[in-house]
Amino acid sequence: MESITTKNAIVHFNSNIYEELKVYIKENNPSIIFILVDINTHDDCLPQFLSQLESGDIQVEVMEMPDGEESKTIDICMGVWEALSEYGADRKSLLINLGGGVVTDLGGFVASTYMRGVKYINIPTSLLAMVDASVGGKTGVDLGNLKNQVGVISEGDMVGIDVSFLSTLPKNQMISGFAEMLKHGLIYDKTYWNTLTNLEQLDVSDLDQLIYDSVVIKNKIVSEDPTEQGLRKILNFGHTLGHAIESYFLDYTEKPTLLHGEAIAVGMILEAYLSTKICGLSTNDLKSITSEISKTFSKVDISLEDYAPIMKLMLHDKKNSHGIIKFVLLEAIGKAKIDCEATNELIIEAFEYYKNF
Template structure:
């Protein structure tokens, strides 16, 4: 697969990853190399990655605990302290090997340590390959509120080796697939139609689809790097999806949802709202709901939980001037940004999902 250049960052695929990173390390002559992992990528991904590195530089491994619950400033402080203790300087390189938590947090750590050191992202989950790999968003959560603190800054390189997908459990694969489904809904019907038989997708299919998803997101972030207009469309399903994810994360009596699992619910809700407000075909909403629930199952959300979930909408990053702004669909491939939605319609969307 051809490499992709997006806003001064080159995204490489499979075998090209290693020739590119080795060339980059040699040319830049980094003083030290640090690799950030969690306990899972330390065990399943790091050995094969290091085996392919060609360098005489000192390599230090920094491990953090996995999971969204650890995507915090406190974790950053731990990594910053470790970098300092290991004598990292401004000519050091940080390589982040993991899912979105690792690449978002590791990117933020690199951008802020000594006012910025070089970093490379190696996404190892399907979600991080098609989402966190493009666009330069870095950051952490603020309590249970998603991605409230961060900066936009691109890594030197992104290395997408789809062999790492063989290490993933099925629920993580489904979570990543949700972002690809979103890319289909907001971009074009042709791409969307490739996902109509989700159970039959193979890893070979995914290689091509991942490349296409990255191209879709690359186009969006190139046109609108700082989320003023077009980039907002990438938040389809995320306004309510993030609120649901945050609510489940903050309630000990609920099972934590993976990002993609929450976004699937958010997309069904957004399709219903789109039908009510901007003319998205009712039958398409029903078809999308059936496809998603058949593949992902249904999340139980009681009516008593609608209000506290909706209360979390005020923290959405797209809000301005006190308005909660939704991304809706007029048709597949025709998103509409900055839509205002009455609470009554949101409640009806929840009821439609539950029905």
């Protein structure tokens, strides 16, 4: 597959990754190579990666962090920063983030802030990280239960997408990443959406191309608006309510923890409903969105008493301005509109639609 050039990085695929990484290391001659993994990728992905990494005489150190969204904290960053310092990392060091979205988000933030910035490369190992988290330069950590409240936009030098790593993923993690692919179709490319919603006509060999197409869509959007002043905001469709739901379920122990994509799937249905009331999305499109998402994602139990705390969490959404909650909504499948506003009454209607469909 042909590599994709982003604003500051290059995304390489499958067998190309390791040859390009070899060239990169030779040209940049890092003082030390650090590899950040979590518990799972240490066991499932690191041996394969190390077997193909050609580092020459350069020292390689592996740092392991806990897995899961609850580990995406400034405390874990402190541990990684301290480990870098203890190992003698300098500004010529290279950090390779080998993992899912938590590892690439946190690792990118660590690299962007250690000594005011060291070079880093993302090697995403989950579907979510391949199509979304590792591309575009958004790095950061959560603030308590608030998603991605601390971070910077700082793109690494390279992204390496090796689809073979997906064989290590449990089914729920694969499904979680699929939510972001569906989102890319809904906000930007109806043809891509139609392809994704006819998966029974595809097989596993098509996954490479679908991932590639998803990265192309995200790169087009990010390249036009790297700092999220306008167009890039459309990537947040489903995330205003979705992030609030994810945070709420993360914070309340009596609720099951939702994976990112599971929460975003709910958010997309809710915000599709709002789109019919605010942006003229057709009822047929709403039915299609609801039906297709529900084929893959199980319904989440959200009760009446959950509405108010979820809505309160939306006040922390990063798209908000002057205390007003801003949504990304759909005018049609493939056409998104930014900076939309919705009343509390309409948001409650959306919850009731989701509850009763």
